[in-house]
Amino acid sequence: MADPRPWPPTPFLYDRPVPPEELIDRQSELAKLLELADAGQSVRVSAPRRYGKTTLLRKTLVEADRLGMASVYVDLDRVVSLEGISDRVEAAYRNQLQGPIRRSIVNVLRTLRPRASAGAAGARVEIAPSADADARRTLERMLDLPVDIHRKTGRRTLVVFDEFQHVLRVGAEVEGIFRSHVQHQAAEASYVFAGSHPGLLATIFGDRERPFFGQARPLDLAPLPDDALADYIDSRFAQTGKEAGVALEALLDLARGHPQRAMLLAHHLWEQTPPGTSADFDTWAGVLEAVDRELHESFDRMWDRLRVNESRVLAALCASDASLFNQRTLAQFGLSKSGAEQGRDKLIEFGDVLEPGGGRLLVVDPLLERWVRTYHIRTYYGEFTLGDSGARAETP
Ligand SMILES: Nc1ncnc2c1ncn2[C@@H]1O[C@H](COP(=O)(O)OP(=O)(O)O)[C@@H](O)[C@H]1O
Ligand SMILES: [Mg+2]
Missing domain, CATH: 3.40.50.300 (P-loop containing nucleotide triphosphate hydrolases)
Incomplete structure (x- = not known):
């Protein structure tokens, strides 16, 4: 029987540890x-x-x-x-x-x-x-x-x-x-x-x-540096007769150094870029769709397992860079101060949120962050920005 895999196989592994000679940075x-x-x-x-x-x-x-x-x-x-x-x-x-x-x-x-x-x-x-x-x-x-x-x-x-x-x-x-x-x-x-x-x-x-x-x-372990990721992705595209083109910057922006997420995005970008061509913004839009299809179910399951305060804190962190504990944010996401602390601590304990220093809180997985913003914040709160003086939030 013919080998059903596309040829050449993807140069971007993202579902298992990478062989030692492939290590980036x-x-x-x-x-x-x-x-x-x-x-x-x-x-x-x-x-x-x-x-x-x-x-x-x-x-x-x-x-x-x-x-x-x-x-x-x-x-x-x-x-x-x-x-x-x-x-x-x-x-x-x-x-x-x-x-x-x-x-x-x-x-x-x-x-x-x-x-x-x-x-x-x-x-x-x-x-x-x-x-x-x-x-x-x-x-x-x-x-x-x-x-x-x-x-x-x-x-x-x-x-x-x-x-x-x-x-x-x-x-x-x-x-x-x-x-x-x-x-x-x-x-x-x-x-x-x-x-x-x-x-x-x-x-x-x-x-x-x-x-x-x-x-x-x-x-x-810190996130991987953008320049090392860019070199690696560029060279893999070049070796297989493709170019990451303008989509590379969008990829680096979204992945923010998350190693596995960067490779997953690179894989989809590579797959959607026809041989001999350069990826463009339409290609990138197709990548986001493919990623949503691939991850939606696991994110949905993860979301379902969160307790109420955890999901509210996660939503607040995904919605904006404003401090979680500012009055507006707490009110907007239906959180008390102690509820926010409790939710934050649990998310940190399980490794979903990091505290990189300076009191900042970072959602570890950039694709989860995008998904929450797309599927939860828009659904529950409508399109709004937190800084928008006219915005009113309903409790989810
Ligand atoms: N230094 C690296 N170079 C290349 N890819 C990496 C690197 N670190 C992580 N990855 C990517 O992340 C994925 C997960 O890596 P893994 O080592 O299994 O993570 P962990 O053990 O922390 O869960 C790999 O499949 C690979 O795509
Ligand atoms: Mg491991």
């Missing part, structure tokens, strides 16, 4: 991560979802490997049990290491995971009564694998735990288990803990009462 973050890894220092990388954490961390692991470290990437996304964590750690060591290091680690793993000799190949022996203690012991042993690697080869291991906040779902003791192993491996390992949920990460690393308090240096 992030050179200073990369250098910092490698420097800290080399010094045995743990780091926590915190940034909103889709900001390029995984992309950057994969690149870091490739470079760490070149520098002579063993490198392991453990994805903890949606993990819910101790067994689940151990499975992810095991898979990472099995699949990502090579040569003699891998062989020696596989030997250790074999002693940890007795396999059933009869029955389904590879099925694990079930020992129900002590299952919990077993799961704990297995995980603890796995967290010490960098010590084995160091003993065998003298090499340091860089271990990345991505979406680390999900360990909180597993149980109260898990943070302590990680901490008690990680803290004794200054010579053998360096760690990166990454996550998309600012509230949960702050809980793990910023709460004095918890095992990880003060244990990892914070590294935040």
Whole structure:
């Protein structure tokens, strides 16, 4: 059967982490991560979802490997049990290491995971009564694998735990288990803990009462710079016989450096620009329509899950740059001061709104912001601008 994909395939990936060689910018973050890894220092990388954490961390692991470290990437996304964590750690060591290091680690793993000799190949022996203690012991042993690697080869291991906040779902003791192993491996390992949920990460690393308090240096990811995005997009268009033309500026304005949103817009722009031509404002209008079609349902679902104060705060932030707490804004969006604070705090906690400093509040996703402005503010409030002295708002 013929390959149904258009040819050439899109040069803009936006639905998965980008291969290390495709990284745009992030050179200073990369250098910092490698420097800290080399010094045995743990780091926590915190940034909103889709900001390029995984992309950057994969690149870091490739470079760490070149520098002579063993490198392991453990994805903890949606993990819910101790067994689940151990499975992810095991898979990472099995699949990502090579040569003699891998062989020696596989030997250790074999002693940890007795396999059933009869029955389904590879099925694990079930020992129900002590299952919990077993799961704990297995995980603890796995967290010490960098010590084995160091003993065998003298090499340091860089271990990345991505979406680390999900360990909180597993149980109260898990943070302590990680901490008690990680803290004794200054010579053998360096760690990166990454996550998309600012509230949960702050809980793990910023709460004095918890095992990880003060244990990892914070590294935040900023939006990507416009010039780096423009160079990348321009060159991909040129390589495939197209030009982004006047639409490029509109794209950069809308994306405001959001990595995944910039790539999603670039993909649609590329798709709608016929070969051998340059995109124009009509092309751009088509891009916005396509993006609305693609994202409408997920935004709608997100909106439905918001509590009343959260949706009002989000609407207010999307409507204008005026301070959320000015009397007009509060009145216009049916918010009390405490309701606005509550809504704001929740949106920040979940990573939908950022506080970039100076008391400003920024909606993280520029396409969500556009969607709220288009579908909610217009619908509920009619066409108006907040500065307009004649504007009157009804409560949604
Ligand atoms: N430095 C980068 N260079 C190129 N594309 C990037 C970069 N960072 C993020 N992206 C884009 O953003 C998308 C999401 O990146 P990802 O690393 O999965 O983010 P996160 O792990 O923070 O959720 C990728 O598919 C890619 O399109
Ligand atoms: Mg990720």
